Amino acid sequence: MRPATPPGVAGVSVFEVPAAERGAAHACLRTPAGRPFVPAAGRPQLALLVLGGDVVDEVLVVDRGGAGLELHTHGAPAVAAALRRAFPCSAAPDDAPAAAPAAALLRRALSAEQLDLALEQLAAPFPDFLQELAAAAPAARAAPGAAALGRSAVAMALAAPARVVLAGAQNAGKSSLFNRLLYRERALTGALPGLTRDPVAELTVLAGYPYELVDTAGEGPAGLPAAAAAIAAGRELRDGAFVVLVVDRARGPGDADRRLLARADLVVANKTDLPGAPWPAWFRCDLQVACATMDGAALRARFGAALRRLRGLPAAGPVGGPAALDREQLAALAALLDRGG
Numbered sequence: 001m002r003p004a005t006p007p008g009v010a011g012v013s014v015f016e017v018p019a020a021e022r023g024a025a026h027a028c029l030r031t032p033a034g035r036p037f038v039p040a041a042g043r044p045q046l047a048l049l050v051l052g053g054d055v056v057d058e059v060l061v062v063d064r065g066g067a068g069l070e071l072h073t074h075g076a077p078a079v080a081a082a083l084r085r086a087f088p089c090s091a092a093p094d095d096a097p098a099a100a101p102a103a104a105l106l107r108r109a110l111s112a113e114q115l116d117l118a119l120e121q122l123a124a125p126f127p128d129f130l131q132e133l134a135a136a137a138p139a140a141r142a143a144p145g146a147a148a149l150g151r152s153a154v155a156m157a158l159a160a161p162a163r164v165v166l167a168g169a170q171n172a173g174k175s176s177l178f179n180r181l182l183y184r185e186r187a188l189t190g191a192l193p194g195l196t197r198d199p200v201a202e203l204t205v206l207a208g209y210p211y212e213l214v215d216t217a218g219e220g221p222a223g224l225p226a227a228a229a230a231i232a233a234g235r236e237l238r239d240g241a242f243v244v245l246v247v248d249r250a251r252g253p254g255d256a257d258r259r260l261l262a263r264a265d266l267v268v269a270n271k272t273d274l275p276g277a278p279w280p281a282w283f284r285c286d287l288q289v290a291c292a293t294m295d296g297a298a299l300r301a302r303f304g305a306a307l308r309r310l311r312g313l314p315a316a317g318p319v320g321g322p323a324a325l326d327r328e329q330l331a332a333l334a335a336l337l338d339r340g341g
């Protein structure tokens, strides 16, 4: 027996029963009235699945003639586990390590762009490409290898979310920006400075690329130890992340903003619907927004485009050939090119 559907929580799981195991499978089936199961070739039949004396599930039995049977069970992991205990199961189709990253991306895709990339990569598997590259003379690897490295940088940006941390002074509008980008009121907002405490993270897709967007506590007076700890937790999340400095345009950059400027990847001036305060010429500004009044779609598009520019990424979608989808695949490519050089 072997699962024909990927592992995970699903509505239906399908198990393929080879012809040789047909008899053993029939022995575990009963009619819905509890009588011995009599196969009727050519039409799907409802049956009770009885394992170890217990009715485990009501299943659909599809007779595939010489190819054996299909058992369509309810997708509960407990049912699949009971079947695996009763029958020696071979691996699920996408357990194969070679196809794993592309198949995994197909399953968890959040956007059409990720789906398109997954389908492209399933059709042109990276492990096959790597094998061909390894078989080529070392001198012939450089050009296709460099092209694959370029494709891989884009593919990996599309496959896995990058963290974007919203930072800035208290009351600048970080949580308002967070909510507008997510299209829902996920974080508390309000005029009271220091409203956000613990970091709040959500996945979203901006300009086709996936992001883990994190709202953090604003820089400013901490008061209680819990507030100081929350500010520290937000700071820690900046490591390895893209940091977006949100500045209240109506107040202009303050001390906290000046301290954060060097670490900021993107500077967003918010509250442009209000009269602006002086803004020093040396204090850069990448984006001007008004979270309170701007259309959410326009805000998402402009924010996503700014991140894409910052990262030097092309329009999201298929990358034009086999590409690494995770660090392991990228390391394998890099190692091969090192050996070639």
Ligand SMILES: Nc1nc2c(ncn2[C@@H]2O[C@H](COP(=O)(O)OP(=O)(O)OP(=O)(O)O)[C@@H](O)[C@H]2O)c(=O)[nH]1
Pocket: 169, 170, 171, 172, 173, 174, 175, 176, 177, 188, 189, 190, 191, 192, 193, 194, 195, 196, 197, 216, 217, 218, 219, 270, 271, 272, 273, 274, 289, 290, 291, 292, 293
């Ligand atoms: N006029 C105007 N007000 C805004 C805008 N964006 C946010 N605000 C207001 O500014 C106040 C602070 O907004 P928040 O989003 O809570 O600010 P924050 O940066 O998350 O604040 P902390 O969590 O305390 O660090 C709220 O009263 C918002 O309604 C804007 O674009 N225009």
Ligand SMILES: [Mg+2]
Pocket: 174, 175, 176, 187, 188, 189, 195, 196, 215, 216, 217, 218
């Ligand atoms: Mg906040």
